Amino acid sequence: MGLRYVQPAPGFKQYLPKDYVDLIDFGPFGKEVDASQIGQFKEILEEHPMCAGCWMAYFVRVFYASLPNPEDTIVLGTAGCARLALSQAAVPFIYGNYGDTNAVASGLTRALNLRFPDKQKDVIAIAGDGGLMDIGFSMTMHSWFRKEKFTTIMVDNEVYGNTGGQESGMSPKGVQLKMAPKGKKFDKLPATELAKLAGCVYVVKIAPTNIKRLSKVIKRAILAARHFGPTFIHAYTSCNIEYSIPTEEVLRDAREREKKDFGFEEYMTDEVKAFFEEIEKKKKEVKA
């Protein structure tokens, strides 16, 4: 891993596929790119089979554009929609058994600390509501209890979208789905509250409608996880197929949900807050 891993040997560049060469010449490796510049540089995410207009695909796109250090990052995923795109990027991707992302990430973080004690490697577990809050619930919670230093991101589409529309623990109360025609009888799990109780040092609830804010939050979650402990992002990424949202109205739906029940919430411990303040102070000094 690292930058040298990405660079081709001299003389071989002309034989490599165009997408790879573009990635070296115009990609984000070794540079500081801002997610609000997407569309103006070659992104590390490639073509993937997620549905047209999928808001989770959009989240994954912004996520990969926001990585502070893509050449030293490992992403973990589990069965579900998100991994269809997560695996199609120029970042190492680990695909475990269903729901074990946080258990694998715990071991991986420790192993990387032993193998590369002088380098900072970012480990990010990113899975859906089923992978983290239903089937992988115990492993998610226990990684937080153990204060494992990596980032967990939940892309919450409020349904098992890949398998025909079964209700999940994160589906809102009363919602009727294709495989749950009677309507859900229980409340949506309070994921961010659970994360705070379990000891996450940085917890965010967000609907991806503002790219600058989203990218800032992702960067902060990764930076905080390097030094302090587990961090968690709960993002609303609607399923336009199972919730029958016309593709062109996916953004409108995200904005409506943001006003209704997915308003931006950011929680951090005092030491994390002091850490971010210091970083921002340094940035201002550099600018001045």
Place this chain on the structure above:
Amino acid sequence: MYYVARVDEEKCATYNCKQCTLFCPEANTLMFDERKNAAYVNEPRCKGCALCVYVCSDLLKRDCITMEMVTTE
């Protein structure tokens, strides 16, 4: 036959705006050309969701993007 977005580059160039590129769910698809000061679509990658049309026409009222049927030869 495919349903893809097409940008009216002349019209787009009159605005100083990159908003549609920020909301496309596909990577490396709706790109911005700095020389022309206009967005363009990498058509083989476009899935035809029309989110860019919502951003350009409904939110910004600029109407630079239309959805079109294309056939491959």
